Structures are given as C-alpha cells and as structure tokens.
Amino acid sequence: MKTTFCKLNVGWNAEPNAPDPRVRIEGTSVVLSFLLNHMVFQNFAPEDVGILRFDRCSGYRIGSTNEEGWYRGQCRFSKVAPAWGEYYEVSGDLLLEEVPEDWIQIASAPQAPKHFLFYFRDNTFECDAEDWAFSVTAGAAAEWGHAV
DSSP: OOOEEEEOOOSOOBOSSOOOOEEEEETTEEEEEEEBOTTTOTTSOTTOEEEEEEESOOEEEEEOOOHHHHHTTOSTTTTTSSOTTOEEEEESOOOGGGOOSOOEEOTTSOOOSEEEEEEOSSOEEEEEESEEEEEEETTOTTTTTOOO
C-alpha cells in the first residue's frame, strides 16, 4: 500500500528558525509545544505557543533529522513526503523497516491506529496516537519554557 500524507497544519505552522519543540507526557497523552510562525501567520505573536495534544498515544520520538538530512535522503520519508516543515497524518506504508530506534513507548497505552509526523527545523517528531487536537496559548512562551 502506498504511503500517503494528509497535511494537518492549515492556517498555522511552527516558527521556521527556532520553533523549540518540547514534549510532555500526561498519562497516555503526549503534549507537544512549540513556538508559532508569527511571520507568515500574522494572527500570532512571537510569544504564542502552539500545542498539539495526542490522546491515547502508544509511542513517540523526537529525533535529530533536520531539513539538511531530509533533503539528503536521511529521513525515511525524505523521498515521499510532500514538503519539509509541515505536519502530517501518514497512512499506508509507514516504511517500518526504516524506523529509527529512538522511540519512547508509553507502556499503559495500546497500539494506536494513526501515525503523525511533524518536521521542525532541527527535529522530526513522530507519534502513534488515536487522535490529536491543536490549540494556541497566547503569550505563553516563558510559561511553557520556550525562549523567545
């Protein structure tokens, strides 16, 4: 089955130069926070934090593959993902034979049915979860531990 990508970040994206992604575990949920792109999306301020919450998450990783590695083909989705710097739900062939070994399993969660992928400037975030939600916390960079 062919690998397919559904772009999920419509009307928002991570700050392109220093998004500073942070991961926090809350039970079987993974909470990913990052600075938002206020330069392209004028409705955000430099201190605004985007929050992706992945519910009933069975595992996640935040790896070091950056945009240079992606363009050099060092990411398992390099040659098939539509673009760097976007947030996707990936379905079909997940290219599991090339999965990095830095996954963190969440012991109390069953295997989740959906695969999510977010390319940040200097990191690649992936997780398997049942569902996701996006929210914005205005002016909360310091509160969430992000340097602006």
